[in-house]
Amino acid sequence: MRIAAVEVVVTCPGRNFVTLRITTEDGITGLGDATLNGRELAVEAYLREHVVPLLVGRDASAIEDTWQYLYRGAYWRRGPVTMAAIAAVDTALWDIKARAAGMPLYQLLGGACRVGALAYGHASGRDLPELFDSIRAHLERGFRAIRVQTGIPGLDTVYGVAASAAGGGDRYDYEPARPTALPVEESWDTRAYLRHVPSVFEAVRSEFGPALPLLHDGHHRMTPIEAARLGKALEPYDLFWLEDATPGEDQAALRLIRQHTTTPLAIGEVFNSIHDYTTLLSERLIDYVRSAVTHTGGVTALKKVLDFAAVYGVKSGMHGPTDISPVGMAAALHLDLAVHNFGIQEYMPHTAETLEVFRTSYTFVDGLLHPSDSPGLGVELDVDAAGRFPYRAAYLPVNRLADGTLHDW
Ligand code: KDG
Ligand code: MG
Numbered sequence: 001m002r003i004a005a006v007e008v009v010v011t012c013p014g015r016n017f018v019t020l021r022i023t024t025e026d027g028i029t030g031l032g033d034a035t036l037n038g039r040e041l042a043v044e045a046y047l048r049e050h051v052v053p054l055l056v057g058r059d060a061s062a063i064e065d066t067w068q069y070l071y072r073g074a075y076w077r078r079g080p081v082t083m084a085a086i087a088a089v090d091t092a093l094w095d096i097k098a099r100a101a102g103m104p105l106y107q108l109l110g111g112a113c114r115v116g117a118l119a120y121g122h123a124s125g126r127d128l129p130e131l132f133d134s135i136r137a138h139l140e141r142g143f144r145a146i147r148v149q150t151g152i153p154g155l156d157t158v159y160g161v162a163a164s165a166a167g168g169g170d171r172y173d174y175e176p177a178r179p180t181a182l183p184v185e186e187s188w189d190t191r192a193y194l195r196h197v198p199s200v201f202e203a204v205r206s207e208f209g210p211a212l213p214l215l216h217d218g219h220h221r222m223t224p225i226e227a228a229r230l231g232k233a234l235e236p237y238d239l240f241w242l243e244d245a246t247p248g249e250d251q252a253a254l255r256l257i258r259q260h261t262t263t264p265l266a267i268g269e270v271f272n273s274i275h276d277y278t279t280l281l282s283e284r285l286i287d288y289v290r291s292a293v294t295h296t297g298g299v300t301a302l303k304k305v306l307d308f309a310a311v312y313g314v315k316s317g318m319h320g321p322t323d324i325s326p327v328g329m330a331a332a333l334h335l336d337l338a339v340h341n342f343g344i345q346e347y348m349p350h351t352a353e354t355l356e357v358f359r360t361s362y363t364f365v366d367g368l369l370h371p372s373d374s375p376g377l378g379v380e381l382d383v384d385a386a387g388r389f390p391y392r393a394a395y396l397p398v399n400r401l402a403d404g405t406l407h408d409w
Pocket of ligand 1: 037176217219269319320321323346396
C-alpha cells in the first residue's frame with residue numbers, strides 16, 4: 001500500500017484549519033489535522049516543502065517507521081510546527097490503515113473501554129446571571145461537566161468569556177483568534193482575578209449543587225505561589241480540575257503548587273512531546289494530560305504519553321477547542337474510547353460552516369461523545385467546500401498589565 005499523493009488543504013470556514021490528505025495507490029484516503037492557531041501557514045509550508053516530498057512512494061502501512069523517519073530524520077526535533085506536521089501524517093496513516101481494515105480506528109487501538117467519552121462544555125458569562133444562563137444552556141444541551149470562565153470586575157475582556165449569555169447551543173461565540181492586522185491587546189490583573197474567582201465558584205456551587213463536575217482554565221497566567229493560593233481557595237468547591245495554572249514550560253512550578261493544594265491539576269495543551277511530561281508524570285505533579293493528537297505528534301505519540309501517564313495514575317483530558325479541527329477531534333475520540341486511563345474530553349462544537357467542509361460522523365448524546373463505527377476516523381473532507389473558504393490571517397490576542405508590561409495570554 002504505497003502513498004501516491006499528498007495534499008495540504010488550508011481553509012477558513014469561520015476559522016483557519018490545515019488538513020493533510022494522503023491517498024494510496026489503491027485509492028484509500030486518510031486525513032490528518034495540522035492546525036496551529038495563529039501560525040497555520042508555518043505548518044503548511046513545513047508540510048508542503050519538507051514532508052510531502054518524502055512521503056510519496058512510502059509504504060502507507062509503516063506508521064511507526066514513518067513517525068521515526070520524520071522525527072529523528074529531521075535532526076531538529078520537537079516544537080509545535082514540527083510536531084503538528086508529524087501529527088497530521090501519523091493521523092492520516094492511521095485513518096488509512098483503519099479504512100483499509102474496514103474498522104473504526106478505536107478497534108485498531110485495542111477496542112472500546114467505554115460506551116462514550118464524557119465531554120465538558122464551556123460555560124461563561126461576564127457576570128453571574130450570564131454565567132448561570134450559560135450553565136443552564138449547556139445542561140439543557142446535555143453536557144454533564146462544565147468549564148466555568150467568568151468576567152473579572154475592572155477588566156474589559158477576559159479569556160474564555162463569550163459575548164452572548166447563552167454561549168452553548170449550536171454556536172459558541174468565543175473565538176479568541178481574530179482576523180486583525182495585529183493581535184488584539186487585552187488587559188490583565190492577576191490580583192483582581194484571584195479576588196474574584198473563588199466567589200464565582202461559591203455562587204455556582206450553591207446554585208447548581210455539589211455533584212456537577214466543574215472545571216476552570218487559568219490559561220497560564222499565574223506564578224506558582226499565586227496558583228497554589230487559588231488551588232487552595234477553590235478546594236471547598238471540589239473542582240474536577242484547575243487547568244494551566246502556570247506557564248507550561250516550567251515543569252518544576254507544579255511541585256510548588258502540588259505542595260499547597262489538593263485541587264486536581266491539568267496541563268499540556270501547548271506541549272508537543274512526551275519529554276514535556278517526564279517530570280510532571282514521574283513525580284505525580286498533575287492529574288490530567290491536556291495534549292491534543294494534533295499538537296503532540298499524532299495518535300502514535302499521544303498513545304505513548306497516555307500509557308506512560310497510566311503508570312502514575314494520571315488520566316487523559318484532551319484539548320478540544322474549535323481550533324482542533326473535526327479531524328483532530330475525531331482522532332481524539334478514538335483514543336478516548338480505547339485508552340483505559342480516560343478522564344474527560346473537552347468539546348467545543350464547530351460551526352455549521354466548518355461542518356460543511358468536514359463531514360463528521362461523531363455523536364454527542366447524554367453528555368457522551370462517540371466517534372461512530374464508520375471505518376477510519378469517520379470524517380470526510382469536502383475539498384470543493386474547503387475552496388470556498390480561503391485562508392484569512394488571524395492572531396490570538398496578547399495580554400498587557402496596567403503599566404503596559406506584556407503578560408502571558
Ligand atoms: O488556540 C488557543 C486555544 O486552543 C486555547 O486558548 C484554548 O485554552 C484553551 C482550552 O482549554 O480550550
Ligand atoms: Mg486551556
